[in-house]
Amino acid sequence: MAKLLNLDPLTPMFAQFKEKTGPIALANTFVVPKGQTEAFLVLFRRQAEFMKAQPGFVSFQMHMGTAGSRLLMNIAVWESTEALATAFGSPEFQRLAAEFPDDIVSYPHIFEQIDV
Structure with a gap:
């Protein structure tokens, strides 16, 4: 399973799940070892297909x-933190997440859109 680290150590993603808000964007930065990008994307696409079918999912883009x-x-854009937390906590998502190699590092963080 990929190693999850906090982008903001003072505000871990799991604490962000407790904030009932939306719409939200989940920005998840992955560090993928050299030579493993294609294998990572195969697994990610399977995970993305599952997430796209979940209530509250809006869209996603990979960069x-x-x-x-x-x-x-x-x-990934979601209608609410509740929808994302429900999808993330599902047994099927957890099974898919467990397929990622241990040398993948993930930095997920939830954001709200603001006006500038």
Whole structure:
């Protein structure tokens, strides 16, 4: 299973699940070892198909770092933190998440859109 680390150590993602708000964006940055990107994407696509079928899912996009970067970032939009937490906590999602190799590192964090 991928190692989950907190992007903001003072506000872990699991604490963010307790905030009832929405719509939200989950930004999840992955550090993928060199040479494993294609295998990672195969697993991620399976996970994404499951998530797309869950209540409250809106959209997602995957981005890859440039210039040989090992980083990939998924931006997923959900109607609410509750919908994301329910999908994330489901046994099927947990089974799919367990398929990722231990050397993948994930930095998930939940954001709300603001006006600037």
